[in-house]
Amino acid sequence: MPPSTVHEVMQDHDLHPHRLRTFTFCPDPRFEDKLLEVVGLYMNPPENALILCVDEKTGIQALDRTQPPIPVGPRKPRAWTNEYVRHGTKTLIASLDVAFGEVFGHVTDRRTSKDFLHFMDALAKKYAGQRLCVIMDNLNTHKNGAAQECA
Numbered sequence: 001m002p003p004s005t006v007h008e009v010m011q012d013h014d015l016h017p018h019r020l021r022t023f024t025f026c027p028d029p030r031f032e033d034k035l036l037e038v039v040g041l042y043m044n045p046p047e048n049a050l051i052l053c054v055d056e057k058t059g060i061q062a063l064d065r066t067q068p069p070i071p072v073g074p075r076k077p078r079a080w081t082n083e084y085v086r087h088g089t090k091t092l093i094a095s096l097d098v099a100f101g102e103v104f105g106h107v108t109d110r111r112t113s114k115d116f117l118h119f120m121d122a123l124a125k126k127y128a129g130q131r132l133c134v135i136m137d138n139l140n141t142h143k144n145g146a147a148q149e150c151a
Contacts, residue, residue, distance in 0.1 A: 041133050042098065049131040051098040052123070056139065058111050062087035093119040095134070116141045 010016075028034070045051050064087060069080040093116060094105030104126060108115040124132070136142055 038135055041135065045099075046131065046133065049133050050127060051133050051135065052095040052127075053098060054093070054095045054119075054123075054134055054136040056111060056116075056141075057092040057094075058089075060090045060092060062090050091115070095123055111141060113141045113144050 041051055063084040065080050066083040066085060067081045069078055070076075072078045088109070091108045091111045092105055093108065093111075094103055096103055104123065106115075106119045106122065108119075120134075123134075
């Protein structure tokens with residue numbers, strides 16, 4: 001069968017075998033209740049409360065270029081060397097204020113409960129006296145023994 005025929009059949013039936021979609025199944029029996037609670041916070045936040053989403057981005061490469069960048073010029077985009085010096089990896093722990101789009105973050109060397117609790121203390125200080133609704137995933141640093149003792 002010629003490739004053009006295969007192409008036509010795939011186009012006619014909107015087939016895309018090269019595309020891949022993934023999904024995650026949550027085995028938590030309380031998943032639906034938790035989902036509705038989170039969506040409810042977004043859709044109808046409590047009065048005088050800030051909705052904050054908290055998450056981590058791990059494994060950020062701390063790179064330093066070996067040469068200064070070449071600035072933008074007429075018909076020339078900004079450019080930099082592909083050579084760099086590694087300074088290890090960093091972790092960003094951040095919160096997003098849903099109503100105002102404000103981000104508050106800390107950069108740490110590691111992803112530990114201690115780092116997470118330090119961030120949460122800083123968050124509480126930043127928004128002292130305000131009611132906070134914090135939405136986060138169930139990462140191990142959020143729910144292990146050290147985190148539970150502070151809860």
